[in-house]
Amino acid sequence: MPELWELSVEETARRVRGGEVSAAEVLESCLARTAHVEPLIAAYLEIFEDEARGRAAEIDRRVAAGEDPGPLAGVPVALKDNLSLDGHALTCASRILTGYVAPYTATAVERLLAAGAVPVGRANMDEFAMGSSCENSAYQPTRNPWDLRAVPGGSSGGPAAAVAAGSVPLSMGTDTGGSVRQPAALCGLVGVKPTYGRVSRYGLVAFASSTDQIGPIARNVRDAALSLRVIAGADPRDSTCAAEPVEDYLTGIEEGIAGLRVGVIREADPARLGGPVAENWRRSLDRLASAGAELVEVSVPSLDAAVAVYYVIATCEASANLARFDGVRYGDRSPEADNLIDLYFDSRSEGFGPEVKRRIMLGTFALSSGYYEAYYGRARGVLERMRQELTAALEAADVLATPTTPSAAFRIGEKVDDPLAMYLSDVFTTPASLVGLPAVAVPSGMDEQGLPLSLQVMGRPFGEATVFRVCRAFEREVGWAVAPKFLGERGEEAA
Amino acid sequence: MALTHEDVRKIATLARLRFSPEEEAKLTGQLAKIVDYIDQLQAYEVAEPEAPSQGARELEDRPHECLPREKLLANAPASMDAFLLVPEVKGGGGGDA
Numbered sequence: 001m002p003e004l005w006e007l008s009v010e011e012t013a014r015r016v017r018g019g020e021v022s023a024a025e026v027l028e029s030c031l032a033r034t035a036h037v038e039p040l041i042a043a044y045l046e047i048f049e050d051e052a053r054g055r056a057a058e059i060d061r062r063v064a065a066g067e068d069p070g071p072l073a074g075v076p077v078a079l080k081d082n083l084s085l086d087g088h089a090l091t092c093a094s095r096i097l098t099g100y101v102a103p104y105t106a107t108a109v110e111r112l113l114a115a116g117a118v119p120v121g122r123a124n125m126d127e128f129a130m131g132s133s134c135e136n137s138a139y140q141p142t143r144n145p146w147d148l149r150a151v152p153g154g155s156s157g158g159p160a161a162a163v164a165a166g167s168v169p170l171s172m173g174t175d176t177g178g179s180v181r182q183p184a185a186l187c188g189l190v191g192v193k194p195t196y197g198r199v200s201r202y203g204l205v206a207f208a209s210s211t212d213q214i215g216p217i218a219r220n221v222r223d224a225a226l227s228l229r230v231i232a233g234a235d236p237r238d239s240t241c242a243a244e245p246v247e248d249y250l251t252g253i254e255e256g257i258a259g260l261r262v263g264v265i266r267e268a269d270p271a272r273l274g275g276p277v278a279e280n281w282r283r284s285l286d287r288l289a290s291a292g293a294e295l296v297e298v299s300v301p302s303l304d305a306a307v308a309v310y311y312v313i314a315t316c317e318a319s320a321n322l323a324r325f326d327g328v329r330y331g332d333r334s335p336e337a338d339n340l341i342d343l344y345f346d347s348r349s350e351g352f353g354p355e356v357k358r359r360i361m362l363g364t365f366a367l368s369s370g371y372y373e374a375y376y377g378r379a380r381g382v383l384e385r386m387r388q389e390l391t392a393a394l395e396a397a398d399v400l401a402t403p404t405t406p407s408a409a410f411r412i413g414e415k416v417d418d419p420l421a422m423y424l425s426d427v428f429t430t431p432a433s434l435v436g437l438p439a440v441a442v443p444s445g446m447d448e449q450g451l452p453l454s455l456q457v458m459g460r461p462f463g464e465a466t467v468f469r470v471c472r473a474f475e476r477e478v479g480w481a482v483a484p485k486f487l488g489e490r491g492e493e494a495a
Numbered sequence: 496m497a498l499t500h501e502d503v504r505k506i507a508t509l510a511r512l513r514f515s516p517e518e519e520a521k522l523t524g525q526l527a528k529i530v531d532y533i534d535q536l537q538a539y540e541v542a543e544p545e546a547p548s549q550g551a552r553e554l555e556d557r558p559h560e561c562l563p564r565e566k567l568l569a570n571a572p573a574s575m576d577a578f579l580l581v582p583e584v585k586g587g588g589g590g591d592a
Contacts, residue, residue, distance in 0.1 A: 099570075100570055101569065101570060103562055103566040103567055103569070103570065104562055301540075302539055302540070305535065305536055305539045307532075308532060308533045308535055308536050309536065311529065311533060312533055312536070319510065323511075326511070327572060328571075328572075328579055328581055329570070329571055329579060330570035330571060330572075331570075331572070332572070333572035333573070337582055338582050338583065338586075339582050339583045339584070339585065339586040340581050340582055340583065340584045341586070342582075343581065343582055344511045345511050345512065345513050346513070348510075348511050348512055349512050349513040349514075352512070354518075357510075357512055357514075357522075358522065358525060358526070360510050360512065361503070361506050361507065361510055361512065361522065361526060362526060362529060362530075364506050364509050364510040365498075365502070365506045365526070365530070366533075368505075368506065368509060374537075375533065375536075378536045378537065378541065379533075379536060380544060381541025381542060381543070381544075382536055382539045382540075382541055384541065384542035384543065384544045385539065385540050385541055385542040387542075388542055419525055419529065420525075420528050420529055420532055423529070
């Protein structure tokens with residue numbers, strides 16, 4: 001019999017709603033698991049056990065009273081530390097937000113609470129969601145549960161590591177250029193980047209406003225689909241949040257993909273990467289075909305420019321969004337300054353870490369007089385071209401497939417001194433972000449070191465249901481064991 | 496383009512950031528490499544942006560309750576009554592570290 005912490009989101013909620021197990025029992029199982037794994041992976045910046053126990057008890061009271069607490073009843077969830085939860089610290093893993101307490105709750109988090117979920121803690125991340133390894137946290141690096149020497153990916157490294165290690169069955173991350181999909185891929189999980197506008201961003205600390213989206217990380221496709229449905233939908237507090245009705249993504253998710261056209265992008269051919277990713281990619285295409293999909297070749301010539309476009313547009317937006325951190329209204333203020341201008345310089349220089357400064361500098365440069373047209377203007381033009389090409393590709397095909405990442409998890413420290421090498425790991429994830437398409441990362445097997453590899457499926461705007469159906473069919477073909485062995489269970493832990 | 500130390504100092508002033516000489520040297524090298532990479536964009540075809548497909552919806556302008564002022568001011572490093580406190584506004588060396 002599996003332990004309660006091993007259960008899926010769907011099964012946990014089913015049992016809690018039916019009174020088979022209590023939310024309190026589920027939570028205690030997850031907290032015990034967390035106590036075991038957290039010293040090894042460092043996924044959390046804070047765990048609020050007592051508050052979680054209070055919420056779980058409330059869920060149990062409601063079940064006992066004959067009420068239905070909702071589709072996530074009693075499901076423990078980890079929240080990336082850029083999502084507001086009223087009365088809780090919120091740091092974005094940055095020194096500059098030391099002491100900040102969220103004065104309200106993000107809409108996505110409110111919806112999780114209303115669906116019966118139980119937040120257990122704030123999960124680690126790259127500072128202000130800038131990074132692909134979780135090494136840019138001002139507090140601690142998080143480790144990959146599959147190999148403690150490897151990064152969990154980023155920026156949602158804490159949320160991914162927490163789910164992979166069995167601390168929680170579900171976490172919420174945010175994805176600006178791949179920050180949910182890449183860590184999900186590196187940790188053997190399902191990660192969702194919804195269509196731009198699908199999920200409200202009220203209460204999310206902004207990084208790049210034209211691409212930021214909140215998305216779930218879970219151990220299987222059904223759990224991810226169920227959770228997205230809970231958080232998605234219009235919000236009067238976020239004017240960029242779309243009015244499109246939210247589908248029940250579980251309806252039809254098992255229907256299979258016979259005859260569905262899966263587009264393979266010629267310019268994203270992973271064969272040129274060589275090695276295990278290329279080999280796994282070929283096997284993934286075979287699996288899609290054997291599930292009944294029709295593979296069609298499509299062309300997106302601008303695809304190779306995606307990383308360059310992304311690092312202009314995202315840094316420009318970041319330089320503007322992060323201008324608000326100046327030591328005046330919130331967060332850390334440098335004690336030294338005796339005038340306002342020095343206060344800005346000192347607070348920002350002391351409060352931001354190296355990667356955040358690098359991106360603010362790059363964005364400020366690309367927006368500065370004399371360079372604006374050559375960099376920001378050019379990037380916008382190439383982005384529009386990419387949008388047209390991807391739109392055409394998604395007319396020739398129902399979904400597009402690529403690997404999620406160009407490699408499995410890399411070693412901690414391997415890329416810290418080479419920011420460009422780190423940026424290039426976003427090659428497959430940035431196009432969907434830039435163009436606002438939904439994209440889901442789904443496990444596709446392992447390399448010879450036993451590290452997870454991943455397939456990315458992109459869809460048409462608001463076509464999440466189709467993307468989930470493809471991912472579910474693929475998941476069945478892969479036959480991925482839902483509860484992989486970690487740490488002690490693999491016999492690696494010191495006695 | 497080749498990014499120089501002088502460029503980096505100018506950008507830092509615009510960005511309200513200060514760097515030590517060692518940080519500046521490292522950053523200049525890193526940014527130059529990134530800008531070199533980004534320069535490949537000149538080789539790609541561009542398209543004119545159409546009507547924004549990632550734009551905001553127009554929402555009905557309705558009065559609603561604000562967050563309580565005390566709660567927001569509680570996050571300020573220094574405040575007095577309903578105001579944020581800052582040091583003297585005049586003066587300051589700006590970007591010259």
